[in-house]
Amino acid sequence: MLYPPIEPFASGMLALDGLHSMYWEQCGQPQGYPLLYLHGGPGDGCVPACRQLFDPAFYRAVLFDQRGSGRSSPRGELRDNSTAHLVADIERLREQLGIERWLVFGGSWGSTLALAYAQAHPERVSGLILRGIFLGERREIDWFLHGMGQFFPEEWQRFVAPIPEAERGDLLAAYYRRLTDPDPAVHLPACRAWGRYEGACVALRPNADAAERAGSEYVALSLARLEAHYFVNRVFLPEGALLAGLARIRHIPAAIVQGRYDVVCPPATALRLAQAWPQAHYELVEAAGHSLWEPGILEALLRQLERFRDA
Ligand SMILES: CNCC(=O)c1nnc(C(C)(C)C)o1
Numbered sequence: 001m002l003y004p005p006i007e008p009f010a011s012g013m014l015a016l017d018g019l020h021s022m023y024w025e026q027c028g029q030p031q032g033y034p035l036l037y038l039h040g041g042p043g044d045g046c047v048p049a050c051r052q053l054f055d056p057a058f059y060r061a062v063l064f065d066q067r068g069s070g071r072s073s074p075r076g077e078l079r080d081n082s083t084a085h086l087v088a089d090i091e092r093l094r095e096q097l098g099i100e101r102w103l104v105f106g107g108s109w110g111s112t113l114a115l116a117y118a119q120a121h122p123e124r125v126s127g128l129i130l131r132g133i134f135l136g137e138r139r140e141i142d143w144f145l146h147g148m149g150q151f152f153p154e155e156w157q158r159f160v161a162p163i164p165e166a167e168r169g170d171l172l173a174a175y176y177r178r179l180t181d182p183d184p185a186v187h188l189p190a191c192r193a194w195g196r197y198e199g200a201c202v203a204l205r206p207n208a209d210a211a212e213r214a215g216s217e218y219v220a221l222s223l224a225r226l227e228a229h230y231f232v233n234r235v236f237l238p239e240g241a242l243l244a245g246l247a248r249i250r251h252i253p254a255a256i257v258q259g260r261y262d263v264v265c266p267p268a269t270a271l272r273l274a275q276a277w278p279q280a281h282y283e284l285v286e287a288a289g290h291s292l293w294e295p296g297i298l299e300a301l302l303r304q305l306e307r308f309r310d311a
Pocket residue numbers: 039040041042044107108109110134144198199202214223227264290
């Protein structure tokens with residue numbers, strides 16, 4: 001069960017550099033157990049419901065919108081936006097809030113960023129709860145552009161429809177040109193088509209709201225532009241870097257929660273991570289897709305949060 005809706009006890013905007021400012025908030029116990037929530041995408045941003053994952057009597061939950069996402073500004077901004085920037089932003093926020101170490105909770109792209117952050121600053125991470133694993137490797141990006149459409153062919157047809165046949169040999173490049181076009185009449189329809197495609201694929205049970213939200217102008221502007229930007233740049237990591245870096249975090253208590261029917265981030269990736277990291281708890285949720293809000297996924301994540309709370 002989710003905890004009741006809750007308002008932050010503190011929030012603010014943190015100026016990161018001359019261009020980006022980041023929205024952050026804290027919920028629960030000011031002296032509680034520090035926890036960091038990392039949203040997906042990249043570019044998704046946090047929603048208030050994310051706050052309800054964390055026991056407000058125990059956790060000091062810190063949530064923030066990654067640069068270019070959600071309430072951070074400027075939304076959809078690709079300049080000075082890379083994995084290294086986001087890792088540095090997390091450290092900046094940790095220092096600003098006076099937190100020594102924290103439990104890091106991330107799904108999908110949030111799992112990618114959680115692994116990158118933990119491998120860069122293992123001494124700052126007291127635990128990891130990861131969901132819907134995305135390692136940012138070439139095969140996963142190819143899957144996003146072509147594999148997902150095998151399960152949602154009608155959505156994939158809608159996704160490719162705006163792209164002329166002659167450009168369909170490289171869908172990522174074709175979309176990237178349109179997503180980064182300065183004319184809103186060009187980039188906004190491309191953003192919405194990309195967001196809707198992804199949103200339509202996140203749930204095992206039909207979830208029109210997810211497609212609607214991800215395809216909305218507000219979310220899609222940052223989600224589509226940032227995802228395409230990170231995909232074109234191979235998430236700014238060498239191929240295989242996060243698996244190669246496991247030696248730095250093997251000792252950190254960790255849980256991996258994965259949906260069997262996750263069409264966005266298929267379980268093959270989660271299994272590669274789990275087999276390379278046998279110390280981590282691995283839980284495959286049979287009747288679930290990608291979204292953290294799927295019943296089986298949510299239940300498993302809440303159980304892992306209780307496990308860390310009661311440890
Ligand atoms: C590779 N990006 C996958 C990701 O982080 C993600 N999956 N679903 C989402 C939305 C909920 C924003 C559609 O984000």
